[in-house]
Amino acid sequence: MSFFKKLKESISTKTENVTNKFKEGLTKTRSAFVERVEDLMIRRKKIDEDFYEELEEILITADVGVNTVMELIDDLRSEVRKRKIEDAAELQPVLSEKLVELLQGEDQVTANQIKLSDNGLTVILFVGVNGVGKTTTIGKLAHRYQQEGKQVVLAAGDTFRAGAIEQLEVWGDRVGVEVIKQQAGSDPAAVIYDALKAAKNRNADILICDTAGRLQNKVNLMEELNKIYRVIQREVPDAPHEVLLVLDATTGQNALSQAKLFGEKTGVTGLVLTKLDGTAKGGIAIAIRQEMDIPVKLVGLGEKMDDLQDFDPDQFVHALFSDFIQREEEREELEEPSERL
Numbered sequence: 434m435s436f437f438k439k440l441k442e443s444i445s446t447k448t449e450n451v452t453n454k455f456k457e458g459l460t461k462t463r464s465a466f467v468e469r470v471e472d473l474m475i476r477r478k479k480i481d482e483d484f485y486e487e488l489e490e491i492l493i494t495a496d497v498g499v500n501t502v503m504e505l506i507d508d509l510r511s512e513v514r515k516r517k518i519e520d521a522a523e524l525q526p527v528l529s530e531k532l533v534e535l536l537q538g539e540d541q542v543t544a545n546q547i548k549l550s551d552n553g554l555t556v557i558l559f560v561g562v563n564g565v566g567k568t569t570t571i572g573k574l575a576h577r578y579q580q581e582g583k584q585v586v587l588a589a590g591d592t593f594r595a596g597a598i599e600q601l602e603v604w605g606d607r608v609g610v611e612v613i614k615q616q617a618g619s620d621p622a623a624v625i626y627d628a629l630k631a632a633k634n635r636n637a638d639i640l641i642c643d644t645a646g647r648l649q650n651k652v653n654l655m656e657e658l659n660k661i662y663r664v665i666q667r668e669v670p671d672a673p674h675e676v677l678l679v680l681d682a683t684t685g686q687n688a689l690s691q692a693k694l695f696g697e698k699t700g701v702t703g704l705v706l707t708k709l710d711g712t713a714k715g716g717i718a719i720a721i722r723q724e725m726d727i728p729v730k731l732v733g734l735g736e737k738m739d740d741l742q743d744f745d746p747d748q749f750v751h752a753l754f755s756d757f758i759q760r761e762e763e764r765e766e767l768e769e770p771s772e773r774l
């Protein structure tokens with residue numbers, strides 16, 4: 434059986450449901466990154482030093498991150514030796530496998546899912562600097578839970594930026610969920626407190642809290658977040674169930690620096706990569722997973738309400754390479770018609 438057929442069978446069944454949206458959302462990365470890999474594998478055929486060098490350059494350009502690329506290339510070299518691979522195109526499934534491994538990290542797939550409370554109110558806190566797509570993501574997530582029949586309440590905890598409260602209200606109206614707010618400039622912890630009370634009174638399932646992201650004033654941000662955590666924990670002892678840091682994928686390595694800066698210090702439990710549809714450098718998902726101990730849980734693939742997807746490494750890699758795999762299969766079938774008999 435060919436490598437490609439094996440890959441198709443070995444990749445979990447989940448990937449068979451790869452949505453067109455996922456594929457569409459990654460169009461830019463697919464044409465800049467995957468098509469270059471495809472071209473390289475078909476053009477060069479032979480796996481030699483020039484091949485590795487060119488592959489290295491493509492991966493770095495896609496923002497996979499220099500250290501990760503070096504490790505990846507070393508891994509590929511040893512797999513090529515071990516599996517005695519000669520034809521460059523046969524390296525594609527190995528590359529896919531390695532990319533999935535890198536994206537999964539050590540804690541495997543379950544770590545990529547949003548944690549919800551088993552009983553009672555789930556509290557999800559959003560952090561991230563202005564303009565990364567925080568409000569949009571909150572709106573999309575509220576829409577998702579609403580569609581699932583859950584009762585959702587939003588808390589307008591970004592009282593700092595002019596317009597942030599109104600922007601959340603627009604999303605609240607659009608999705609049809611209540612937004613708990615106070616005046617601009619008020620204490621965010623007080624807003625969150627009100628929202629917790631309101632959510633409990635209404636027997637809501639999920640409270641999603643917006644917060645201000647002011648990196649320029651880290652000490653205050655930390656104090657503010659700690660205060661918010663204390664308020665939340667007093668009301669719901671096992672909350673917040675998730676603290677999601679939103680990062681704009683189009684800012685590439687900058688997103689990675691933000692992840693590091695906010696990262697562990699603010700108790701972030703998951704990352705959201707927005708605007709993946711707007712970048713050819715989708716490799717940033719891999720760099721971030723490698724540099725951080727925090728999994729990517731959600732990805733934004735467009736501006737519309739349902740353009741939010743759970744991040745599944747298998748699905749991500751499969752969506753990237755699926756056209757390539759299909760073309761290779763067709764090529765193989767043309768070359769080996771007897772296999773079908």
Ligand SMILES: Nc1nc2c(ncn2[C@@H]2O[C@H](COP(=O)(O)OP(=O)(O)OP(=O)(O)O)[C@@H](O)[C@H]2O)c(=O)[nH]1
Binds near residue numbers: 561570
């Ligand atoms: N293409 C695309 N655009 C997105 C995505 N997510 C958000 N956006 C757009 O990015 C812009 C900024 O998003 P906001 O949600 O306003 O960003 P924010 O982080 O809440 O910004 P502040 O309210 O300033 O903190 C908006 O124009 C969104 O429509 C995405 O996944 N894909």
